[in-house]
Structure formats: C-alpha cells, structure tokens
Amino acid sequence: MVLDTQRVDGSMVSRRNVIVSATAGVAALVTAGAAGAARGTDAGAAPPEATPAPGHPGHTGHVHPAAARAVKPFSVRMPVPKVLRPESTKGDTDLYVVTAKKAKVEILPGTRTEVLTYAGMFPGPTIRVRTGRTAVVKHTNGLDIGTVAHVHGGCTPASSDGFPTDTVAPGKSRDYTYPNKQRAATLWYHDHAHHMEAEHVFRGLAGFYLIDDPAEAALRLPSGDYDIPIMLRDARFDDKARLVFELNDFEKRSTILANGKPQPYLPVAARRYRLRFVNASNLRTFTLRLGKDTQVAQIASDGGLLAAPAAIRSWRMMPGERVEIVVDFSRFKVGSQVVLNDADAGPVMRFDVGRSATADTSRVPDRLSTIPAMPAATGRRRIVLSFDRSTGRFLINGRQFDQKRVDAEIKRGTTEIWTLTNDNSGFAVPHNFHPHLVQFRILDRDGKPPAPGEAGVKDTVGVAPGETVRLQATFGPYTGRYVYHCHMIDHSSTGMMAQMKIV
Ligand code: C2O
Ligand code: CU
Ligand code: CU
Numbered sequence: 001m002v003l004d005t006q007r008v009d010g011s012m013v014s015r016r017n018v019i020v021s022a023t024a025g026v027a028a029l030v031t032a033g034a035a036g037a038a039r040g041t042d043a044g045a046a047p048p049e050a051t052p053a054p055g056h057p058g059h060t061g062h063v064h065p066a067a068a069r070a071v072k073p074f075s076v077r078m079p080v081p082k083v084l085r086p087e088s089t090k091g092d093t094d095l096y097v098v099t100a101k102k103a104k105v106e107i108l109p110g111t112r113t114e115v116l117t118y119a120g121m122f123p124g125p126t127i128r129v130r131t132g133r134t135a136v137v138k139h140t141n142g143l144d145i146g147t148v149a150h151v152h153g154g155c156t157p158a159s160s161d162g163f164p165t166d167t168v169a170p171g172k173s174r175d176y177t178y179p180n181k182q183r184a185a186t187l188w189y190h191d192h193a194h195h196m197e198a199e200h201v202f203r204g205l206a207g208f209y210l211i212d213d214p215a216e217a218a219l220r221l222p223s224g225d226y227d228i229p230i231m232l233r234d235a236r237f238d239d240k241a242r243l244v245f246e247l248n249d250f251e252k253r254s255t256i257l258a259n260g261k262p263q264p265y266l267p268v269a270a271r272r273y274r275l276r277f278v279n280a281s282n283l284r285t286f287t288l289r290l291g292k293d294t295q296v297a298q299i300a301s302d303g304g305l306l307a308a309p310a311a312i313r314s315w316r317m318m319p320g321e322r323v324e325i326v327v328d329f330s331r332f333k334v335g336s337q338v339v340l341n342d343a344d345a346g347p348v349m350r351f352d353v354g355r356s357a358t359a360d361t362s363r364v365p366d367r368l369s370t371i372p373a374m375p376a377a378t379g380r381r382r383i384v385l386s387f388d389r390s391t392g393r394f395l396i397n398g399r400q401f402d403q404k405r406v407d408a409e410i411k412r413g414t415t416e417i418w419t420l421t422n423d424n425s426g427f428a429v430p431h432n433f434h435p436h437l438v439q440f441r442i443l444d445r446d447g448k449p450p451a452p453g454e455a456g457v458k459d460t461v462g463v464a465p466g467e468t469v470r471l472q473a474t475f476g477p478y479t480g481r482y483v484y485h486c487h488m489i490d491h492s493s494t495g496m497m498a499q500m501k502i503v
Contacts, residue, residue: 071108071262074350078264080228084125093134096127101142107260111241115204122260123231124207129180131213140173146193149176151209153187153302153459158480161436164194165403184216185304186276186322198282198493199245206280222274222362233257233280248490250283258349265350270330271360279317282489287343289314297364300324303439303457305369310452318432320460320487326364329353371456374441374472379416381408385463387426393495400495407498415474424465434460435484440473460487475502
C-alpha cells in the first residue's frame with residue numbers, strides 16, 4: 001500500500017511517499033523500512049517512521065545505504081558504564097551528583113563526536129541502588145537548554161518524577177528524591193524535557209538505574225563482573241562523525257550502538273552471564289537472537305524478575321523496554337565468537353568466549369519470584385493511540401499533550417484496567433505505551449494471554465497496528481500529576497502524551 005502522508009513535526013511540514021505493509025496477527029508491524037529497501041526505494045523516500053518487521057526474510061546483515069561512515073563490525077570493545085559512587089551517605093539516604101554537559105567522545109573508531117552526557121559519559125553512569133535505600137540525585141544542568149530527569153520504571157513522588165514541563169534551567173540544579181520502595185529491576189533514566197526528549201535522548205542523555213534487593217541476591221544469579229547492562233540503540237552519523245537528529249528519521253538511523261559503541265565485541269568467560277538489555281532507541285524495535293538461535297533463559301522484564309525463567313530463542317524489544325537473560329557461554333567452545341543479531345539491522349554485537357578462570361557457582365532457579373497479586377479492578381479506561389492524517393499528528397484519545405489538561409483523574413490506590421488500541425486507520429505504525437509511576441500486568445493481547453516473557457511486571461508495552469492490549473495497574477502510592485505516553489519518543493515529543501492526576 002502506498003500512502004501519501006503529510007505530517008507536522010513541531011513547525012516542520014513534510015510530504016513524502018510512504019510504503020506501508022501491515023500484516024495481521026500479534027507480530028504485525030509496519031514493515032515500511034524493510035519493504036522500502038527490498039523494493040529499491042531510495043532513502044529519500046523513506047517513511048516518516050517504521051519499525052523493522054520481526055523475522056522479515058532477507059534482512060539479516062542488510063547493509064543500509066544511508067550509513068555515511070562504515071565501521072568494521074566487532075572492532076571495538078564494548079564498555080560497561082561505570083557505576084556512580086554516592087557523593088555522601090546519611091542514614092538510609094545516598095546522595096549522588098550528576099551534571100549534564102556536552103562532551104566529545106569516541107563512538108566511531110578514530111573520531112570524536114559531540115554528545116550530550118550525564119557526567120561526561122555516553123551512555124551516562126549507572127546509578128545502582130538497593131530497595132529501601134533512598135537515593136537523592138542532584139542533577140545540575142550544564143547545557144544551554146532546559147532538561148528534566150526521569151527514572152523510567154521508577155515509583156517516584158510526582159515532584160521528582162520528571163514532569164515534562166518541570167524543567168531545570170541551564171546552570172541550575174535540582175535534587176530528585178527516589179525512595180526505591182520497589183522490587184529489584186533494571187530501570188533507566190533519561191531526559192524528559194517536553195518537545196526535546198527525543199533529541200536529548202538521541203544525543204546521549206540516558207543511563208542505567210539498577211535496583212537490587214535481597215530476595216534477588218539470594219537466588220545466586222550471575223553477579224558482579226558477570227552481570228552486564230547493555231544499552232542498545234540506533235544512531236545516525238554524517239561523514240564527519242557528527243550525530244544527525246531529525247524527527248521520525250527511522251531509516252537513516254542505521255548505526256547500531258551497544259553501550260555507546262558501534263557493533264562492539266565483548267570478551268566473556270565460558271560460564272553463565274546475566275545480560276540486562278534496554279532498548280534506548282527512539283523508534284527502533286529490536287528482534288534479537290544469539291548465535292544460531294541459541295536458547296537462553298529470560299529471567300526478567302521491565303519491572304524485574306519473572307515468576308519463572310522462560311526459555312527463548314529470540315526476543316523483541318520496543319523502545320523503553322527491558323529484557324534480561326542468562327546465557328551460559330560454557331555451551332560454546334573456547335574461542336567461539338557468538339553474534340547477537342537483530343532481525344532487521346543484522347549484527348548488534350559479538351561475544352568472544354574465552355576460558356573461565358574460576359568455577360561458576362551461579363544458577364538459574366526454577367522459581368525466580370512471586371509476582372504480586374492483582375487487586376480487583378474498580379475502574380476502566382480506553383486509550384486510543386492514533387495518527388491523524390489531516391494534521392499529521394500522533395495522538396492519544398484524539399488529543400495532543402496539554403500540560404493544563406488532566407486526561408485521567410484516578411483515586412490513589414485504586415486498580416484499573418486500561419484497554420489500549422492502536423487505531424491504525426490514519427497510518428499503520430506501531431506504538432507503545434508507558435505510564436509513569438506504575439508497573440502493570442498485561443492481561444491480554446487481542447484476547448490472547450501474554451507470552452511468558454510479557455507475563456511478569458511491565459511498564460512499557462508495544463501495541464501493533466490494529467491491536468488491542470489490556471493492562472491492569474494499581475495507581476499509587478503517591479498523588480500528583482504524571483504523564484503516560486508513547487515511548488517511541490519521536491512521537492511523544494510531538495505530543496503523543498497525556499496526563500493523569502492521582503488524587
Ligand atoms: Cu522512559 Cu516517560 O519515559
Ligand atoms: Cu518513564
Ligand atoms: Cu507512537
């Protein structure tokens with residue numbers, strides 16, 4: 001299907017031919033990018049956005065014509081972002097200090113790229129906390145534009161949650177208080193300045209925020225050097241290695257970065273590893289598999305451990321989502337090179353298996369956690385995600401974000417079922433959904449129960465064109481104003497966001 005689509009990105013209007021093919025079913029996604037490439041459409045006719053089709057044939061190892069600077073895959077080592085040390089500690093509170101600033105970092109080998117950073121690092125330093133200990137993070141804005149920090153997946157008082165219009169002016173600081181009264185999970189923090197979050201995150205304002213708890217530690221999952229967070233994303237560079245940001249520029253963001261390096265390698269020992277993936281892309285969905293469809297154990301999703309490990313051979317991650325797996329590299333011969341592949345982008349990174357110096361005492365128990373029971377729902381809401389062809393806008397329930405309008409008023413502590421529908425009548429494009437404050441459970445997708453990897457605790461969920469997903473959440477314990485939005489953040493930054501008020 002060829003559509004002629006007009007859209008508005010802030011003040012910019014563009015008109016392009018768009019090739020869209022949507023297929024039915026749970027995995028149905030817009031295949032515009034892949035279809036365009038397959039049919040020889042040139043990059044200039046790229047769709048305003050697209051998400052790779054999972055398993056689309058013939059696109060593994062696909063070389064994107066728009067890649068301005070070729071990087072030899074697996075030529076740089078993947079770093080692990082350094083864990084930030086508290087500046088001071090008082091009772092059960094740790095104080096961290098982070099300054100956002102510009103920095104020039106080596107992303108593409110032999111060149112330097114100006115990025116926006118937390119603390120000079122790309123990605124930012126990892127903040128690692130324990131359940132029950134309060135973290136106060138003093139964010140100083142050393143940039144020349146307003147910023148506001150948000151911990152994605154955090155159950156945070158409204159004043160510290162990073163409401164998009166609650167920005168910190170250049171040169172100013174703010175203390176964000178995170179009570180961390182929630183289970184162990186892989187969270188991440190990123191900028192949320194309204195209209196700017198897409199560009200700010202694209203240019204580097206993102207880092208890991210990990211919560212540990214004793215119940216998880218008692219499981220003896222791989223830990224320490226064998227517990228590795230991996231932030232995946234795409235990026236677009238010009239021929240001078242500068243980052244190029246354009247809204248909805250999916251097709252040209254063809255360089256894949258893992259912890260800020262293009263298709264890196266990582267030496268690993270022949271033993272078990274815990275790998276914590278976050279998809280920090282603005283628009284790209286990853287559909288990943290390891291080596292020749294190696295079976296791995298998915299142990300966690302957005303909100304922490306699953307009830308039991310799920311044996312998987314591939315996993316799909318939309319922007320904002322996290323998936324944690326345990327891989328036993330002892331199943332490979334010493335000297336093996338095991339590639340992590342994406343269904344559309346091809347090689348993402350490579351694990352180089354070496355000898356194990358010490359015995360592996362880690363394990364993956366059959367039972368991982370107890371997923372908290374869901375209280376009975378007393379409220380229901382419908383959320384429609386759409387694109388309006390006449391105005392070129394991405395909408396929630398037919399509207400764009402307005403900080404002065406409360407879209408949902410919810411009594412604190414109540415449980416609601418939200419029915420999310422991706423109304424693809426305007427433009428068949430995937431969306432996803434992320435509410436602040438709460439972790440939720442997915443009840444069903446088009447009436448079918450969620451896959452094991454989605455059956456745990458979640459804070460971000462993909463909704464394919466035409467699909468309906470029902471989720472259930474308990475809203476609290478804090479009151480105040482929070483946003484919910486599409487986490488394809490080129491969409492949210494142009495208004496695909498709404499506001500709930502917990503009263
Ligand atoms: Cu990653 Cu509003 O969130
Ligand atoms: Cu969030
Ligand atoms: Cu969207």
